[in-house]
Amino acid sequence: MLLAPLFLVGLLAIGLPLWLHRFARDTRTKEPFASLMLLEPSQIHRSREHTLKYLFLLALRIALLLLIVLAFAQPVLPWRAPPLExxxxxxxxxxxxxxxxxxxxxxxxxxxxxxxxxxxxxxxxxxxxxxxxxxxxxxxxxxxxxxxxxxxxxxxxxxxxxxxxxxxxxxxxxxxxxxxxxxxxxxxxxxxxxxxxxxxxxxxxxxxxxxxxxxxxxxxxxxATNQYVRSVGPSQHDANTLEVRVGGTAPPNTERTVILTVDGKERGRKTLSPNDPRALFPGIAMGPGTHRAMVALEPPDSLPQDDQHFAVLERREPRALIIGANSNGDDVTYFAAAVGALTNPRLAVERTGSDALSQNALAEYATLVVSDVGVLSNAATSAIQRYLEGGGAVLMTLGPRSAQQKRIPLSGHTVAGGGLGNRSEDGGARRVAAIDDSHPALRESQGWRSVRFFRYVPIEPLPDDLVLIRLEDGRPLLIERRIGAGRLLVLTSPLDRDWNDLGVHPLFVRFVGEAARYLTASAAAPNTTVGSVLPTRLGARDGGQVFDPRGRRVLALSDTAGSARLMAEHIGFYEVRGGGRSDWIAVNADARESELxxxxxxxxxxxxxLQTSAPAAANGSVPNAEPRSELKSIWPWLLLIAVTLAFIEPLVANSHLHVRRGVTT
Amino acid sequence: MNATPAARLLTPEVLAGLANLELVARTAVEGFLVGLHRSPRFGFSQEFAEFRAYVEGDDPRFVDWNVFARTERTYVRRYQGETNTRLFVLLDASASMAYQSATVSKLQYGKYLAAALAYLASRQHDPVGLIVFDESIRHYRPPSSRAGSLQGVLHALDSTTPGKRTDIEGCFLKFREHMSRRGLVAVISDLYCDPVAMSRAVQPLAYTGHDIMFFHVLDPGELEPRWRDSVLFEDMESGQTMEVSPEYLESRYQQRLLEHLDGVRKAAGGMGADLMLARTDEPLDRALRRYLMFRQRH
Incomplete structure (x- = not known):
């Protein structure tokens, strides 16, 4: 069957080589000669070889034309394909x-x-x-x-x-x-x-x-055995001693050495004792600031990727900043006392008025506590907003000044009722109705239900909010909200005796401490594992870049402004540059992977x-065991043969003409 | 710098590269003259031979007036070869002369030969004339030794192209009209004609005292044709075709060619003419040297 039979008209072209060969036979090349006076006609006997070559060339040319014409006519052959089974x-x-x-x-x-x-x-x-x-x-x-x-x-x-x-x-x-x-x-x-x-x-x-x-x-x-570095950090007993903990089991008959490098300089070597998975490096005096520590185990074992461990060591106390309308106000003092009572982590507490904020200074704090966010000026709000987007952590309360606004600064919540906040209809206090005690900030949640809330700022939760505590009327009391890479805890009632008795309740110190610990931990995270999401702390306005351990840029150009997170894929130190500072994040393999x-x-x-008893119907398949009848196009093969003949034809023709010319000089 | 004998030989290929025919002639003649080491016997009529008494009809310019003054007898100076001083170059420019299997055709080679002879004669102040013919006389230049006559001859040679058929018999009948005075007649041709007819045509010239010299110019492809397969030959003059086998060319043709050459040589000898076979692949100075040696022996 032919798909384009009209091309068969091209078969007429076969007449061309036939005519050419006949013409060539009749018109042999004449060689000029000075005079035929001395010549006589000879009886010429063409050799069988020459005749065969001549016929072969003719057949070759006809076959070439035939194949080209057939290829254009697109012949198809019925083909019985094997069943698909x-x-x-x-x-x-x-x-x-x-x-x-x-x-x-x-x-x-x-x-x-x-x-x-x-x-x-x-x-x-x-x-x-x-x-x-x-x-x-x-x-x-x-x-x-x-x-x-x-x-x-x-x-x-x-x-x-x-x-x-x-x-x-x-x-x-x-x-x-x-x-x-x-x-x-x-x-x-x-x-x-x-x-x-x-x-x-x-x-x-x-x-x-x-x-x-x-x-x-x-x-x-x-x-399989594997030994790996589990952790490196300051010893509990001496801040100037670094303790390296090793996990797993060493290869048999192998003595391994722990090498400690701090900020690119080797600071010591210890040979591991088979019975003690620790190595202590005393006298490692590090100045204030951030330091990069790397521990390596030598010689490498069968899984060398976890023989190195990276850690970012902070040699400074994280600081917390309490912001209020008055730096000496009761609310600020209460908060400062509660945060300062925290032992792990120990936070250095500073207090300031809302009018003395600067953005650069905020970046140095691990967490901020804002008492009645309504007291902030627009500039202060913007500064804290950038701090949050860059990965900061803020605990804020809503108070009388917040209640006067339609939209809450920083969080963007809408105030449901105007005035100075809701009071209960019966004039009594409202109590907590529901608590998400799985949240890290609310682990010590006992006592919340005994706190009385006389007034609060009624706000409408946003879709992506996490409401941690609700009051009896269903209104939120504590909300967690993510802003950029940062976290924001919003308490809808201030630290004020006219609004609640939280300040005099023992719960207050525990709650502020847990909240500060939660916010500080979540904000810092300079050490993490491969596959984790890293907060870059790059604000949308400042931009920046992240370099992976191999020194390659991680963020595409479009992401350099405002990419709040990225996934760590390599072991080593990631460097985050932006906002006028450079931060290091240590990324290690998950220790569970090292446990073989x-x-x-x-x-x-x-x-x-463990198989499901009722397998799903294989509805993607169509039962069809019959052999399929298909039409297979063969024109590519014909064209391929034609091209081959086209290469052979000049060779044969040249050989043929060479015999006919036959001159030797 | 002394050139080796081989280097002195001017091959037709080299001469063909020279566009100017005079330069070709000068190069060829000077080349073989150097090879002769200034031989005293190289010219047509250079040498003083004798005095003889003046007879009517002698050119008064050759009377030795000094002798006449002393003896009151008129003598004329006689030079060797005085009767051969006029050189007629008869160049066959028929179509067959265009045959060429090597670098130069027979006509080209004939032109080089004619130019060299003309230059050699004019160098000795001998008159040189030229007749170019095929089936008729295509160009005629009477002999002259005047200044510029050589250039005229060379120019005529230069403009000569292959013509039509050859008719030596008819042409030689006409030559007698132009060559009333005796001289050296150099016939440059491939001589594809019946030797008997040629003899019949040339004999009258010989009988009138002309010293006739045939330069039988042939191409190597004619003398030794080598073909692997049968070949269809086309006569360059008549246009007739003939298919010839290589076996014939190797045997019978060679035999007939030798018979023809022999016949031509005999015909020339019969009329007292000289004949020299000139192959177009032979260096020109060697051909000229052969010619002069040939002349010296006769």
């Missing part, structure tokens, strides 16, 4: 554990070999999917037909293990979302080292989605049998 079609999901522990020994090599073997073993009707899993699950190559195995192999070659942690629970519970529902029967080939520390708290989280058969591909080894203990065999067995 849709009944047996299976989606093979190859999930590679790319967490840190997979870099131990030969695990990663074995994992790649297993993945390759799985790809090679797929049937033609099957589909393949390649996924990596660590702190994030990435679909590297979506479902492709097994006939395109090359795509899967190419995608597999591009995968590298990371330093992040994998939680099996996260992987399995999220599987149904990235696998989709419209899929054929699925085999979930999970290539992992079956690390004990990767199992979730609830074993049920390991259950695969419905219709998915889990096949665990174990690449771990039972006798394997899941107990019983757990593995249970996980293997």
């Amino acid at each position: 849709a009944r047996d079609r299976t989606l093979h999901v190859v999930v590679l554990d790319t967490s840190l522990s997979m870099q131990q020994g030969e695990r990663w090599t074995r994992a790649l070999e297993k993945a390759r073997a799985l790809i090679d073993a797929m049937k033609p009707a099957d589909q393949g999917m390649l996924v990596t899993a660590d702190s994030r699950v990435r679909v590297v190559r979506g479902p492709v037909n097994a006939s395109d195995k090359a795509e899967l192999r190419a995608a597999l070659a591009s995968i590298k293990p990371t330093a992040a942690r994998l939680d099996y629970g996260m992987l399995m519970t999220s599987a149904s979302s990235w696998l989709g529902t419209n899929r054929p029967p699925t085999q979930f080939h999970f290539i992992t080292d079956l690390q004990q520390s990767a199992t979730p708290l609830q074993f049920a989280d390991l259950e695969p989605p419905a219709g998915v058969k889990l096949v665990l591909q174990d690449v771990g080894t039972a006798d 203990a394997r899941m107990p065999p019983t757990s593995i067995e249970q996980w293997n049998t």
Whole structure:
């Protein structure tokens, strides 16, 4: 069958070589000669070889034209394709554990070999999917037909293990979302080292989605040992002694040395004792400020990525600033006393009036406490707003001055009722009705229900607010709100005896202390793990840049102004530059990844049998076992042959003409 | 700097690169003169031979008036070869002379040869005339030794192109009208004609006292044609075609060619003329040297 039969008219062109060859036979090249006087006609016998060459050249030219014409006519041949075997079609999901522990020994090599073997073993009707899993699950190559195995192999070659942690629970519970529902029967080939520390708290989280058969591909080894640096920091007994804690077990018959480097200079070496997982480095005098400490274990073991540990050490007391209408007011004094009573962390407390604020100074404080935010000037509000967006932490109360405004400064809440705040209708006090005692700031929540609130500023919670405490009328008393990279706790009643008796309640000191600890901890976080979200503290107005441990810029140009967070992907020191300062954040591998203990065999067995009883219908498949009849176009092959003949023809023609010319001089 | 003998030989290829025919002639002649080491026997009529008594018809310019003053007898100076002083160059410019299998065609080679002879004669103040012919006389320049006559001859040679068929018999009949006085007649041709007819045409000139010299110019492709396959030859003059096998060219043709050369040589000898075969791949000065040696022997 031909798709474009009109092109067959081109077959008339075959007459051209026929005519040319006949013409060439009749018109042989005449050679001029001075005189035929001495010549006589000869009986000429053409050789058989020459005749064959002549005919071959003619056939070659005709074949060339024939192929070109046929190629343009687009011939198709009926082709019975093999049945798709849709009944047996299976989606093979190859999930590679790319967490840190997979870099131990030969695990990663074995994992790649297993993945390759799985790809090679797929049937033609099957589909393949390649996924990596660590702190994030990435679909590297979506479902492709097994006939395109090359795509899967190419995608597999591009995968590298990371330093992040994998939680099996996260992987399995999220599987149904990235696998989709419209899929054929699925085999979930999970290539992992079956690390004990990767199992979730609830074993049920390991259950695969419905219709998915889990096949665990174990690449771990039972006798793997690993030793890693767990932490480095000042000793509890001596601030000038740094204590390095080591976890795991050392390789047998290996003596390991701990090397401490502070701010790029080696400060000491200690040989680890087999029985003591600590190494103390006394006499490390560090001046005030931020210091970068790095600990390395030598010689490296089979998982060298966790033999280094990075830490940012702060040699200064975090400071808290209490802001009020009057720096000597009762509310400011109360807050200063409560924050100052905190022992862990110990905060240096400063007090100031709302009119003496400067933005640069705010950046030095770990947390701010604003008493009645309504007293702030516009400039002060803007300064605190930038501080918050850059990752700062603020506890603020609403008071009489706040109640006079329609919109609360900093938080942006709308005041529901005007005037000086709500009073209870019966004139009595309102009490707390609901508390989110899981919040870190409310761990010591006993006593809240005994506090009486005579007045408060009624505000409407915003959609992304976290209401931590509600009063009996349902109005919020304590709200947590995120602004940029910062956190804001809003207490809708001030520290004023006319509004409540919180100040005289024992709860007050505990609450302020816990809130300050929570805000300080969340704001600082200079040490974190791979896969965590880092607060960059880059404000939208100031901008800045983040450099990863390799010195490469992390933020794209569009993100340099106002990217509040980024995910740490590499082990080492991240540097955050912006707002006239430079901060360091130490990123280490999650210590749980360094624990190479394997899941107990019983757990593995249970996980293997943890299948949903009713598999999902394979509604993505269409049963069709009949051979498919298709039309296969062959014009590319014809064109390929024609091109080949086009290269051969000049060679043959040249040989033929060479014989005809036949002159030797 | 002394040039080696090989380097002195001026190949036709080198001469073909010289655009000016006079330069070609001068280069060729001077080249072979150097090779002769200034031989005293190189000219047509240079040497003083004798005095003889004046007879009517002698040019009074050659009377030795000094002798007459002393003896009152009129004598004229006699020079060797005085009767051959006029040089007629007869150049065949037929279509067959355009044949060329090497760098130069037979006509080109003939032109070089004619120019060299003309230059050699004019160098000795001998009159030089030129007749260019094919089936008729295409150009005629009477012999003259006046200044500028050489340039005229050379210019005529330079403008000569291959013509039509050859008719030596008819042309030689006409030559007699132009060559009333005796002289050296140099015929430059490929002599594709019947030797008997040629003899019949040239003989009257020989009988009138002309010293006739045939330069039989042939191309190597004619003397030794080498073809691997059969070839369709086209006669350059008649346009006729003939398919010839290589076997014929290697055997029968060679035989017929030798017979023809022999016939031509015999015909020339029969009329007292000299014949020299000139191959177009032969260096020109060597051909001239061969010619002069040939002349010296006869």
